[in-house]
Amino acid sequence: MATGFFWDESCFWHAGGNYAFTVPFGGLVQPLAAGGIPENPETKRRLKNLMDVTGLSAELAAQSAPNATRDMLERVHPASYLDAFKAASDAGGGEMGPNVPFARGGYEIATLSAGLTVAAVDAVASGTLENAYALSRPPGHHCEPEKPMGFCLLANIAIAIEVAKAKGLLGRVAVLDWDVHHGNGTENIYYARDDVLTISLHQEGNYPLTTGAITDRGTGAGEGYNINLPMHAGSGHTAYLHALDRVVIPALEAFKPDIIIVACGYDAAIIDPLSRMQATVETFGAMTRKIKETAARLCDGKLVLVHEGGYSEVYVPFCGHATIAALSGSSIDAPDPLAIAMNNRQPSPAFDLFLRQSIDDMAQQLDL
Template sequence: MSTDPTNRTGFYWDERCFWHSGGNYALTLPVGGYVQPLAAGGLPESPETKRRLKNLLDVSGLTSELHVSSAPEASREDLLRVHPASYLDEFKAMSDAGGGELGLRTPFGRGGYEIAALSAGLATTALADIMAGRVDNAYALSRPPGHHCLPDWPNGFCLMANIAIAVEAAKARGEAPRVAVLDWDVHHGNGTEHIFYDRDDVLTISIHQENNYPLDTGALADRGRDAGEGYNINIPLPPGVGHVGYLEVLDRIVAPALEDYKPDVIIVACGFDAGIYDPIARMCCTMETYGEMTARMKSLAERLCEGRLLMVHEGGYSEVYVPFCGHRVIEVLSGTQIRVEDPMAETVRIRQPNDGFNAYISGVIGEIAAALV
């Protein structure tokens, strides 16, 4: 825990989250208890992207400037606000029996239930600390991720809806009447959208590569239902959008939406799979892109909701590049003087979209903005 009384950025993590494994996908010894899984245990969603981010924070010295904490598992009461008892009971029983798979691309090993509840607990505690004023902003290094998880059907490596669980817990305490969730993971945040689709007390915004995953969600026309109509914003982008395009999306679409909504807290589903080196997506964002996007969100939070900003880790599958992107996000959150430079900066610069493609993307963004009016 930092002893610096002027630092107000929380960092929530737990080694046990790195021990989530692919369970029945793993071609290694059975894992669980004190047997740590090897690498990803068969999952593209590797613990190394998160572990190497934590290691980089330690090596750079930034960890010592943060309020570092673990958290308790999300309670059953917390979980039941989002997930039905039947789902939780089936998940727990399968987890106790050695693991399995409940949905699409969601394998887990023994103890997977408890690790997923801990991942949700990191986000829940981080948001509680922000709302109570114990920290100004925070980063939750949650794993497994959560933004694809529906109440009763997990998918896309997501077993519990981390952000939704945190939001509902805050609302139960009467702390967050209006919440905005911005999802910049490269994949559509279908779980978060689904959970809040008919409500106006949570504004959901998803910036994603069109028709990547899931294939059948994330359409521009999906704006919400009943009381939630107009409170869901999808921004599907073609492959190849880079630094310039992502910042234009924030400036032309996201910022005006947040300014109009006036949230009590802003939560970012912080996936790094729009990064240029990601193996399962085709965007061209850089370490600097994530830094600039974070700076914009921090400025908006300071203007709209007294700086209350929570980043919850989602996807990102480049073990080499994710740690640097994450470090830059936390640099900006904390306002530290520590800087870790992009080791691939020159290559990244060369691979950015050219002026012609940026102009095309600007036209696409303009069409999206006009359609959302």
């Protein structure tokens, strides 16, 4: 079985609408590079281009997917929200939540983004593919059922989970979110449920400001099935790998999921403009290998990575390439163009020890 790669050029045409000032976007007017918002298409388009140039794309089962249907969306989002989103999209775009602008046609592009995730999860859960990567855009991990946030208009991963559950393909699902921002949307959707384990590694005090505390463990049946690891600013390669070894993997082993889904943001990278972390290309490849090995032990290798944040047009493509190469087991390498400079900027041994000790302290607090 191959590694699936789900993508569509149309997703790169999502734009910021009213954030783009006087430039008309939507329909057949392709957005400018930035599209009016920091979550711009070039980080994703350049990743796909890099994969084409190195030959990695040719090793994958690359494909698009149908848009998520209204029935699929309503498994997570209420009809009132979807109606309002579609009406605003048809009327030329707008903004339905903080930091979530969209242009005309934004609804259709968002449903395509969700559809890529649905197809990726379906293919892996059903055994058609060994594992998969969904290059979904707009992203989804901040979106709550009735509240879009942080560039996220639909809860892509949650929609895919609920569709697969409705088909009887999945029971217990683990969602690991290593985007630098807290995965508040996924947490909100599953906070009172024990069939979905949500784990978020994020920079403490970044975005959103009011969510992501280590003490937020779930409620009712979901108590203990939500894990937040708010990491100190400055955390780098060894801290992230230690977090996986000390917290994430033990939690996954205890939960025994049928599939692992990663909300795969690259904004913990060392030169990302929206964070103060120090992960590198090597970090993302190493994290992917660890989770792939864990999935092989726990759930027959069923693993799906879904693209979330990451805002450096230069660095995201190399982080993503390392991730997808590790996921597929490819030997094709795209060397980190900033490797020497990035390694020289890693935390000092003393600070790194402090970071790892703080993770150990949080693991104790979480009883892991």
